Amino acid sequence: MIKKEEGVSDFVLLNQITENAFIENLVKRHKSDSIYTYIGDVVISSNPFKKMNIYNESDIKSYNGRYKYEMPPHIYALANDAYRSMRQNQEKQCVIISGESGAGKTEASKKIMQFLTYVSSKANQDGEKISKMLLDSNPLLEAFGNAKTLRNDNSSRFGKYMEMQFNAVGVPIGGKITNYLLEKSRVVGRTVGERSFHIFYQLLKGLxxxxxxxxxxxxxxxxxxxxxxxxxxxxxxxxxxxxxxxVLKAMETLGLNGDDQNAIWRVLAAILHLGNITFTETAQQQTGTTTVRVSDPKPLGAAASCLKCDINALGMALTYRSISTGVGKRCSVISVPLDVTQAIYSRDALAKALYERLFQWLVSKINTQINNPEKGPVIGILDIYGFEVFDSNSFEQLNINYCNEKLQQLFIELTLKSEQEEYVREGIEWKNIDYFNNKPICELIEKKPMGLISLLDESCLIAKSTDQSFLDGICKNFEKNAHFQSYASSKDRTIGDSCFRLKHYAGDVTYDVKGFLDKNKDTLFGDLINCMQASSDKLVQGLFPPTKPEDSKKRPETAGSQFRNAMNALINTLLACSPHYVRCIKSNDNKQAGVIDEDRVRHQVRYLGLLENVRVRRAGFANRQTYERFSTRYKMLAKKTWPSFNGSPKAAVEAILAEHNISKEEYRLGKTKIFIRNPTTLFYFEEKREQEIPRIVTLIQKHWRGYKARSKWNQRKAAIKIQLFYRTYRFRKWFKELHRVFANVDKDPKWGKTIQWPKHPSVLERAAELIHKVHNTWRAERMILALGPKAPAMRQKVLAYDIFHGKKKWQFSRVFDADYLEKPTNPNQAKYVQAMQNLFSSYGDTEVLFADYVIKVNPKGVPQKRGIVVTNANIYKHDPKNYKVKKWGTPLADITSISVSPNADTFLVIHCKAPSRDFVLDLGINGYEAVSEIVTVIVQQVFLKTGVRLSVQFSNSITYNNARPKGSDTLLNFQNTTDPKVTGSSFKKGAKGTATILYQG
Incomplete structure (x- = not known):
């Protein structure tokens, strides 16, 4: 449940726009834990110095996809606006977080990252991986880049611009981190009460x-x-x-393995050991000079061991400097001893260089992991050091405060100056609002050739220049500048004789020039670089790469110029984005929860120009868009403009506004843009658009599906036609080749058996198969025709092969003679012939297909010799003595199937339907195998008469019924025997409806 908030949630809604009213509202909200307040689109965040229970997953879900006015002010609402704008417009966005040190900028940046990574990658594994790496870069970079200062226990001592890269649907696909001005001097020294970078203390406590x-x-x-x-x-x-x-967990996520980690620990340990190296000055009586040596070799050896370099080489590099004399062939290198001060400088320079380059290496490693070469919209988050004022301010504070001046100038340009100028340019009635413009201060610092940084660079080029001579030069140059003061140009004696004062937008800051030249030169002697390059540690070598020949002739860029160029590049990057602002307020200097120092807050409100921001926002407009953009985005909300409009973009905008009865007080029409006063009006159009989109999507989908279906159908028809023509072409081509190959096949003795067929297209697989069958059939017919009178016998043999091959042994080479009883070898031939003539005349049969003597098993299970005759219509059995037909003939049409065993016996069973009885016959009494012949003849003739192919079953157990009416079945089994009394096959009746065929073989 959303709690009721104290005060006004947007400063624009204050009854009175005064400083006191502003402070009163801010204090009231801070004390009630409402730490976020708006100035239009700008979020004002006051640091509570305590953990707040407003950053849970449920809070993220509450703000995700919601419009700003629907929820209480929160940094999540700003993050949601940035994400929505990026997705809707496919444009770069940036979040600029500003405020002084300790105001909560780093925490704000982490909360924005937390929101963006959650809402953009929850349902995408790749996006979640990128998000995790981006989030885990925070603890790693904080460890190496943050430190405790007097004002902030977790102060960023470097600037960071983190870009999240997205694809078209808003899923993270990559990122990039750019860092600015690491305060490396903190490694070797800092104000009492402050710490070095967190990582040193973590290393000692965690390893x-x-x-x-x-x-x-x-x-x-x-x-x-x-x-x-x-x-x-x-x-x-x-x-x-x-x-x-x-940190260890983050390193693992970011691909830093155990070897990488150990290399990092060695560099950090080397820095700590370097700090323990002291130097002793020794007088040389012979030469009257002094030399410097390392007082205690133990820390030197420890440092050399960690850096994996030669201890003597490191000792020499710290106490001597190599100088080249002469040119060309006369060039020689001499070693010049350093004094104690120079040796300490050299030691500290190496420590700072090691740490700075290690930090850069870490950022580079992170970028390698998250980089994506694809182009896509980005959201950048700028977390950079805040404005600093210490008792003693040096070169680092000048750069930090210069950075804040540039960001303040950007804020002024985009929210105060440019906005008011745009109203005038567009012809919108406007009363100008005054504000403090810090552009002169920025120019004082950065302008070429007479800006402070340029003059410092010039001093660094002059060999005899000192910090004091540099101070004298800028005092003379800026003597009449209203934003510059010095001991010589001011009556204010609080300015020391080695100091100058700049009147920054955030207040006056006095800078001590001691060390300015050295810090700007950032000199690291070549002896130390050579020593590091000779290291056997790959990381250390990589931190000090060889100088390219083309770079060796260039003058090294100073630290001040590098930072100025980096700042200008950053500003150009931010100008290319749609900005979102978070202005952080430090509630008190003691980091106490529940306390708000009104004077400190008032000072920040003044220098941040927040009151002027309120006045401009209140008098101005919350949103402005070109007519083209507005009409394109909302044209579906008016009948006149949807789906197309022939008028100008401005006329389209007017039609949309008129259809929704938007009051003219809510907008103004400029020359090229529409200006919308309140966000609620824009939210209204967005809501209407979201309501309308589903209907439009449905309509588009309907037409698109119809178009796709028609296109697909037309494509299919065209494809079918093309396929048809192509298949026809391929078929004709193949058939022509086939015709050529088989042109004289009828003259081939083998009718094309050995002819090599042309390869057919795969699409004609079925056609080729059919033509092969046609050829095989034709070839078979030719072979049969060539047989002449032997053709019928051949057909029978083919059928017999089909029935018996692989199922029962049979005599393939034996000639099927059909009528064996008509042969002269039959002693009763004449009687048989006369009997057949009588049978034909009595029953109408016309042809004997098979006739022979067999053993028939009668209904009582008694084997009897009989003559069996198969004609074209019936099966007859007769007495072999007088050739009298027994009973009557059995029509072939009554036969249902035939059963034989797979064994060497000569029995078969012809199954018939009632009232006919089954035949149980033994065809082996004549000394030759005749089972295959009679089965073939019956199967062939039944098929000719009925068109049915009889089933021939092969089994070791056959059930038959040859009993008289109402008789039962008999189970016939087959048994191989070695009994010499059994010759051929023998029927043996068993008990209870069983019988056995005994056979040898």
Whole structure:
């Protein structure tokens, strides 16, 4: 449930636009834990210095996809607006987070990242992977880039611009991190009460004792000069050990394996050991000069061991400097000893260089993991150090505050100056609102050739220049500049004689020039670079790559110029995006929860120009769009403009506004743009559009499906036609070749058996198969015709082969003689012939297909010799003595099937339908195999008479019924025997309706 909030949620809605009313509302909301308030689209965030229960998953879901006015102010609402704008417009977005150190900028950036990664990648595995890497880069970069300062326990000591890259549907596909001005001087020194970078303390607390021993370390920060000089070690709000675990987890996510991690720990350990190296000056009596040596070789050896370089080479590089004299062949290199001050400078320069380059390497490794070469819309989040004012401010604070001046100038340009100029340019009635323009301060610092950075670079080029001579030069140059003061040009004696003061937009800052030239030159002697390049550690080598020949002749760019160029590039990047602003307010300097210092807050409200922002927003318009863009996006909301409109874009906009009865107080029409006063009006159009989109989508889908169906049908018809023509062409081509090959096949003795067929197209597989069959059939017919009178016998043999092959042994080579009883070998031939003539005349049969003596098993199970005659119509059995027909003939049409065994016996059973009885016959009494012949003859003739192919079954168990009416079945089994009394096959009646055929073989 959303709680009722105190005060006004948008400063634009204040009854009175005064500073007091603004502060009163901010204080009231802060004390009630409503830490976010709007100025139109700008989010004002006051740091509560405590954990707030408003960043849960449920909160993200509440703000996801909602319009800003529907929910209380929250940084999630701004993140949601940026994400929606990116998806709707496919344009780059950026979130610019500004405020002084300790105002909560880093936390704000993390909450925005948390929202964007959740809503954009929840349902996509690849997107979730990229999001996790982007999120895990935060603890890693915070460990190496953040530190405790007097004002902030987790102060960013570098600037970071993180870009999330999306595809067209809003899923993260990559990213990029750009870092700015790491405060590397913090490695070797800082103000009392501050710490070095978090990672050093995490390393000592988080690494195992065994690992620490390998690196020559112990877990006490006080043991290391670089850490103990500021006398700050443990911080109540920081868990170094727990944070180190988060760093290890992040490294794993980002692809930094165990070897990478160990290499990183060695570099960090080397830096701590370098800090413990001290130098002793020794007088040389012979030459009257002094030399410097390392006082204690132990830390030197530990540093060299971690860097994997030669201890002597490192010692020499820290205490001597090589200088080239002469040119060409006369060129020689001499080693010049350093004094103690120079040696300390050299040691600290190496430590700073190692840390800065390690940080750059980490950023590069992260970018390698998240980089995606594809183009897509991005959302950039700028988290950069806030405005700083310390008791002693140096070169680093100048750069940091210059950066904040540039961002303030950008804010002024985009929200105050350019907005008012646009109203005038578009012809919108407008009363000008005054504001503080910090452009002169930016020019004082960055302008070429007489800006502060350019003058500092010029001093660095002059050999005899000093920090004081640089100060004298800028005092002379900026003597009359209203934003510059010095000891010489001002009566204010609070400015030291080595200092100058700039009147920044956020307040006056006094800078001490001591060290300005050295920090700007950022010199690292070549001896140290050579020593690092000679390291056997791949990481250390990579941090100090060889100088390219073309770069060796160039003058190195100074730190100030590098930062100025980086800032200008950043501003150009931000100008190419649609900006979203978070202005962070530091509620008090003591980091106390529930406390708000009105004076401190008032100062920030003034220099951030928030009151002017309210006045411009209140008098101005919340949104502006070109007529083309507005009409294109909302044309479906008016009958006149949908689906097409012939008038001008401005006329289309007017038609849309008129149809929805939008009051003229809510908008103004300029020369090229429409200006909408309140966000609610724009939200109204967005809601109407969202309601209308489904109907339009349905309509488009309907027409699209119809179009696709018609296209698909036409394509299919065309494809079928093409396929038909192509198949016809291929068939004709193949058939012509076939015709050529088989042109004289009728003259071939083998009728084409050995002819090589032309390869047919795969599409004609079925046609080729059919033509093969036609050829085989034709060839078979030719072969049969060639047989002449033998053709019928051949057909019988083919049928017999089909029935018996592989199922029962039969005599393939024996001639089927059909009528064996008509042969002269039959002693009763004459009687048989006369009997057949009588039978034909009595029953109408015309042809004997098979006739022979057989053993028939009668209904009583008694084997009897009989003559069996198969004619064209019937089967007859007769007495072999007088050739008298027994009973009557059995029509072939009554036969239902034939059963034989797969064995060497000579029995078969002819099954008949009632009232005919089954025949149980033994055809082996004549000394030759005749089972195959009689079966073939019966099957062939039944097919000719009825068109039915009789079933011939092969089984070791046959059931038959040859009994008289109402008789039962008999089960006939087959048994192989070696009994010498059994010759051929023998029928043996058994008990209970069984019988056995005994056979040999």
């Amino acid at each position: 195992s004792q065994g690992k620490l021993n390998e690196l020559g370390l112990n877990n006490t920060p006080q043991s290391y000069e670089y850490l103990k000089k500021s006398n700050a070690f443990d911080v109540s709000t920081i868990d170094d050990s727990g944070d180190f675990k988060a």
